[in-house]
Amino acid sequence: MAERTEERTRDADTQSDGDLGVDVGTTESVESDVAVGESHDVGSSAAEASTTESGSYFSLRALLFAFGAVGGGMVLGGLIPLVPFTELVGILLGGFVYGLLASERRYVELGLAGGVSGGATAVLSLLPQLAAGLNGTRLFAIAGGVGLVLALVGHHFGRDLRSGLTKDL
Template sequence: MAERTEERTREADAEAEGDFGVDVGTTESLGGGATDADPERSSESTRSYFSLRALLYAFGAVGGGMVLGGLIPLLPFTEMLGIALGAFVYGLVASQRRYLELAVAGGVSGGLTAVFSLLPQLAAGLNGTRLFAIAGAVGLVLSVVGHYFGRDLRDGLTKDL
């Protein structure tokens, strides 16, 4: 009975991740369940903490959110709220946690946006390094919080009742 429950759990997890039970490189013997490679163990050992592809997607999501936030007229710093929006959508869509990539994308995007939007004041003597650091820290926090809430909503939508 416990074996059947475990099998259902693995099938539900595989469907939730977009994998419909087809594992390339693993074969089951007729004896019942012995595989050439354990997919759970192999995915943990090959999982990296940083992905360049995920970083590029994070920059795209954060940049798209910043563009949408910048379309709101007469309100200052709506691009920063766009960072949180882009990270939220990325967390809602992505199947894995990518906090590091979104932290980098949010921090760099927030810092560069603040510096470029206040470029004339920088020429007049405003400290650009301090401005970049403050805006980068705000962008970093907003992107991580947005990604967290997106992941939380995704988890709530995909959980069985």
């Protein structure tokens, strides 16, 4: 708290001296670049900063966390005895928790994790029937599609709740 008060007094002192509150170090570097004759394109530096800050559309680290969230939800859903398809509800729960905790939108990673986890679980749980003649490719596609949709819906509602909780009133 004392640091915050100290910052306010410093800011008030600098503004009372005729300063407009602009960071002096930033303006001096721009002025020195122009004075030397170098062109300084402010738009390109802002674009470079935005691409480095926002990251890319796909992140391997986020994919691993998405697999962890979806897998954890499936384990929790599988703990409910005698109720079928609770692993699918676990995919929805994992996507919801991931959307609630993640600071960025990661629909691609979560959709991939939900689809692969849902398809693999369906195929592995019905492995004896696959040997008897059940079509495994079709089963993987259907269960993967359901897992993908559930993960994306869960992520959307988790992000929606997060934005509602962090929004100023």
